[in-house]
Amino acid sequence: MPNEVVSRLAARVAEAGLDALICLSPENVAYTTGFVVPSHPLMRWRHTAFVLGADGRCAVMCVDMEQSTVEQAVGEALPGARVWAWPEFGGEAMHTLGQLLRELDLGGGRLGIELSYLSVSDHAKLARDLPAATFVAADQLLQRARQIKTPDEVERLARLSAIADRAISDSFAAISAGSTEMDLAAALTRSVYEQGAQQFKLMIVATGERSQLPNVGPSDRVLKPGDVCRVEIFPVIDGYHAGVCRTAVVGDPPPHAERIYQNLVECGHLVQDAIRPGAPTREVYRVFRAKFDELGMPPISFVGHGIGVNLHERPYLGPEDPETLRPGMVLGIEPLVYRSGHGFGMQIKDMVAVTDEGCRLLSDVSDTDRLHRIEL
Template identity: 35%
Template sequence: MTQLEQLRHAMRRAELDAVWISDPANVRALSGFTSGRDAKVLVTPDGATLYTDARYTVQAAEESPLTAHIARPPATYEHAAPGVSGLRVGFEADHLTVAALEDLRANWPGATLLPVQGLVQSLRVIKTADEIQALRDAQVLADEVFMAVRPMIVAGARELDIANEIELRLRQRGAGSAFDIIVASGPRGAMPHGVASERLIEDGDLVTIDMGARVRGYHSDMTRTVAVGDPPEEMRRVYRAVLEAEEAAVQAVRPGVRTADLDRLARDILTGHGLGDAFAHSLGHGVGLEVHEGPSLRATSEDVLASGMVITIEPGAYLPGRGGVRIEDLVLVTDDGYEVLSTSPKDTL
């Protein structure tokens, strides 16, 4: 069953006749069109239309099996208006701007517009074989680049230079960086999102590297914390505790497991080491066309793992003024367990 067919089933369950897709990742998922930021998709009971502008006439024809209508608003809305008259039309409430919603209301007076959330995202959590291969390729590249740059992470190196070298090598391989590269050394390691700075790495630092590649629109995500010189015993202890929590959570991955239980497993291990309060974020998230997508691996999540999901497992512990540790693997949920896609070795302290 195609994603469009799955979406129509979801539409019927939500009592919708049509949906207006504006989220770029959802546009791509449904249409195959890679410039989703400049496109919309209208799905009705008996059709689906890709709307984009004249810059993409050739690209839309090459990439998407959907009928493409080349126009800019308000002509876009005028073209769609007859097909939605009298219908209950869902719009993506977590993406569509207020101004764009007002445009729809003005141009589609015969439609009943209803907010929806997660309608397409819920269909994207299970990856196809082609999507899994793209994610696998992105992670292979990220591992290769990390291993090439790893010898450069030494005392005296600047965080920004490490991040720039990672990004350069990704681009040289025809890929892009999945997100702003995090290089957080020494006390800056206490910032979970400590993007690279001017700081020079010092002997005894732990250095957190969070990076990923973007290949064919799909993202990888991996974190390694590496030791430079001889870190203090306190930070060695933190590292060992985070590694224990990370490995235990990965080994517990299998279909049918509640993601909240995985978060609890890792959190309980860190709590046992006196680091529960230092674990300042959820255990992980799904990865695909977006770096952060479903399922959610947080304590309050109701998501359940299923074969074909690709997730991160990334516990961390952050001590203000002293430093931090995060270790993250990219993991494919298989029919009978899991496969770790990230292969870069982890330090042993």
Template identity: 30%
Template sequence: MRTENILRRTERLRKAFPSLAIDGVVLFVFESANWQSVYYISGFRGSSAGVLITEQETCLITDGRYMTQASEQSPFTLIPQGQRSLVEAMGDLLKQKDCRRVGLEKEKVSAKTFEQIQGFVKDVEWKDASQLLPMLRRAKDSDEADLIKRAGMIASNAYRAVIAKVKEGMTEKEFDALLEYTVKKLGAEGGWGNHGFIVASGPRSALPHGVPTDRSFQKGDWVTVDFGALVGGYLSDITRNFCLGKPDTRAREIEMVLLNAHKEAAIALKPGASGKEIDGIARRIIADGGYGEYFTHGLGHGLGLEIHENPRLSPLSEDFLQVGDVITVEPGIYIPGFGGMRIEDDYLITESGAERLSGNLEQGLILL
């Protein structure tokens, strides 16, 4: 990550201090949990660290395993954890800097950690800053958009390579493993990390989040694959469908409804459009096609360092799209006992509309 990006982000963070009435923000990563927040603001990608940002300073605490890595990745002042716990080291730092009102991501910190830090610094007033980093991370800069685009291209190329090897008898798990391997082979860090790909064939494709099983692909099956890649910490999120042989007539009808719903929703993406409005465009097309009751989730979500971020496209969304948002569009139809499909791509909101970032895969049903 470029140092100028880190410095720009810390300045944006500081500008939010008055609204929360704080004089500092603390971020933690424990065993890789919440690495996204720490990485975004500091550039550090290790599995254990504490970050303190005050009005004047930026400090990063980590242990001996990561001191060299941290010095290479982050411009923050490095503080050795030493023989202390990470929480105790942060408590000592807060006392040293005389911080009195501190923001903490309470949604990311365990009750035990919060009790410990309160015990180490009893005179600090803690404010919930859980929404601060998601707010900063929402608008993607050009470097972030480029990483998501690269992740989309790698995932697309991997998918093409893998479906060329599909045959009857291959299992969902085998397809999933080959796709994950190929994504890495083509240069990605991996797939989705803690989130596995979705591979659901035949009647199982009616499961929106169907995890891969030992079910074998059969003649006439269509298969829904929700997949992506991780590049430089940033993710792509794509869903495609293929069929072994000639698909059912009803499957073709569902495909056409979804293609139309996706296209019209994507055309409407622009700054100022509401998440509810965009969702409604796709939902009306699906309902007019006779499948309204089978579209059971929101149309899309933000994407970046995490697979689900703000903003949201859904009937309940109160979000309005902004320049720099990266959003998925993923209409789906799922009929229990029959099967389902979803068509998903990733879009960057620009001044003039939206740019597709998720590779150049055709959206229609691929026949093998």
């Protein structure tokens, strides 16, 4: 039997008047199959495809080099689904995909496909191979489907949130003044893997004056007393990400740090209190801004976003987003200040799930009400 994600998606495919859906991006192949084909995210031309009929039939296409790996994964995640392989040398992925679709009696069907991922040249090849088919952009259908997580997806993201939260705490405990950002990164990644993550995507290690910079990785910078340290990591399991960020100080905090940090803490609590089913995302952002503006500093244009197989997904908790929160959504919420005007930046990022009752904190390992401390 197909997994719950596939069952839900098949119903959407039928409702949209499509005969089948073709997923091609690493994110949506992971979303539908429940696993990542190893080289798929690394080489765009090494096509993998997941085909889902409106009747629930499904098949997977991959490069021949990874056929055995994919067959094993499909046997566990999607029993009964057939695996097709295209030859890497001398073959053509779009031709094999066309053969697969014809064998499933879909060669003349109305086919939803990821037009924002498929290259123009590959689309032309597939269209030539299936002249009777009608290709329809299905990117929005997939984005909307991914917004509401199944219970299994929520629990996977909860596990990832705990891994990230604990790994950051472990890294703070493993270093002291005189350590480098690379030392912190080594402790951070060791903990991520020790806890069972398969890999990680983005890692931010920004200390001292570098804490003002968005999305920077570790350097050889040596930690000094009074340094503010912003650390964030996105561990990955089966293509899913969770992002958690924590702020620490080496020894005693510099002037103004406690005041700024406590404002961020209050912002985070207010945002969590405002997250509930039916709440407009713009209203959640308005609640955040009402408190954040007390700092007198320019905020970012959102305070949260959806997350799952992509680091950023809709909805956004921002001033222009028209979405309404619904149970099953999982969000990263992140009150932050990059340019505090005092030579440092601060951030608290948590993972939360929208429930029938309100908001569930998923990244609940560490106490964020107080600045983390790194020993001198």
